[in-house]
Amino acid sequence: MSKRLSDAVIRERMVEWRNLKRLHKEARKRIAKQDIIIKEQAVRIVFLETTVAEQAATIETFKLQIEELRTMVFGRKRKKKDEDDLDTPPARRVPRTPDSYKRPLPKESEVTGIKDHPIDACAHCGRDFADRDFVPYFEEDIPLPQKKIVIKHVIEKGYCATCRKWSVGAPPPAAPIILGGNMKRYVTYLSVVCRQSYAQIQDVLLHTYDFRVSQGEIAKILEKEGNARRPEYERLKAKIRGEPSVHLDETGWKLFIRDGYRRYAWTMVGGASAESAFVLGKTRGKGNATDLLGDSKAVVVSDDYAAYRTLPNPHQLCLAHILRKLRDLASSGEIVGAIHDRCVLAYGTFAGIYADIEEARTSPEPVASHTALLERLQTFSILHSNDPAKLVRIKKQVSERAANYLTCLLHPAVASDNNAAERSLRHLVLKRKISFGSLSEKTADTLAILLSVLLSYKQRGALRGYLMGV
Secondary structure, X not given: OOOOOOHHHHHHHHHHHHHHHHHHHHHHHHHHHHHHHHHHHHHHHHHHHHHHHHHHHHHHHHXXXXXXXXXXXXXXXXXOOOOOOOOOOOOOOOOXXXXXXXXXXXXXXXXXXXXXXXXXXXXXXXXXXXXXXOOOOOOOOOOOOOOOOOOOOOOOEEEEOOOOEEEEOOOOOOOOOOOOHHHHHHHHHHHHOOOOOHXXXXXXXXXXHOOOOOXXXXXXXXXXXXXXXXXXXXHHHHHHHOOOEEEEEEEEOOXXXXXXXXXXXXXXXXXXXXXXXXXXXEOOOHHHHHHHHOOOOOEEEXXXXXXXXXXOOOEEEOHHHHHHHHXXXXXXXXXOHHHHXXXXXXXXXXXXXXXXXXXXXXXXXXXXXXXXXXXXXXXXXXXXXXXXXXXXXXXXXXXXXXXHHHHHHOOOOOOOOOHHHHHHHHHHHHHHHHHOOEOOHHHHHHHXXXXXXXXXXXXXXXXXXXXXXX
């Protein structure tokens, strides 16, 4: 027989049950609230993780950009001999002969004077010589300072009583003193080829020739020389357009006209002749590339700037640009661990592909290697989870336009890089460091003509003839 609970126990258990029921209800409310909080925190965690990942990628990009800027300002640090370097293909070294370190002997026609050094007796004992010989040597020098040439022209004129007109022996100039042709060509040479500023040109002429010239006169000289060379400039552009390939590139070139636009200099370089045609003070729009090319059907070699993509010509993209970017990534001190290993692997892979493209380009049948090399480029472009943002951009760039990196295999005598255009712009970049740009579009156009023509003379070895007025 079961024992009956007392009323006190029943009341106690009823109180306990009511308390449990109330606590259970409150607990369920708390659990519901906690579920909401957990879901909100889960969303928050995903957001924060995404934000952290984006910030990490941004920091990585900024670090690489700062490293690039540091290199631009301070240059690259030289590696110690015991440090491991990247497995880069060695540059081709041309062996020099011992004669290349010696000055060539001048021709007899170049000798302007002879100076004898006789000896009458032995310098040791004072006796006469039993035999004599002569040892010639040459001393090359330049005359300094040079005296300027001043020619006084006297023009005779006569009056005819019948015609009632004056006749002159030669047409007189507008001013009582004019500048000669040698001086004009020398000023142009100093400004364009030697990259000197107006003030530096004034100093050279004053110190070496005692010749005073104003900066306004220098500007007028350059303007007249530019106008005189314009037909040759147009012929040069037509010649380059007719070559099998042309190289295009651009760089900054400021105009001090306060129009709020940053201006650029463009160059078009012949793939065969290596001669250049420049335009200065232009925008960075694709119309400048179109104007330079004209009706040319040549293969265009350039970097992957968007202005070149819409050109109707066959297009070869610069492989050296990609290799340099990958090299900078692989040698960066801001990337470590597995990410750095991926960058080194990517650099080594692309360097191997580049070397094989160069080998195929010079082979008897370069087209035969096109398909295999295209597959290797596409394989290289496959993304990996450890690829940093910059490497991802490089791979996407190669993937989207892989065929344009192999145009050199389909057209003979087309380079795989755009180094010719970069070498062409180097002279202009050095002049920009001195002069900072041009005052106006007119002076920029004049400089473009003179740069194109005079550097073409220099390329052909005809610059001395220009200075002599030949």
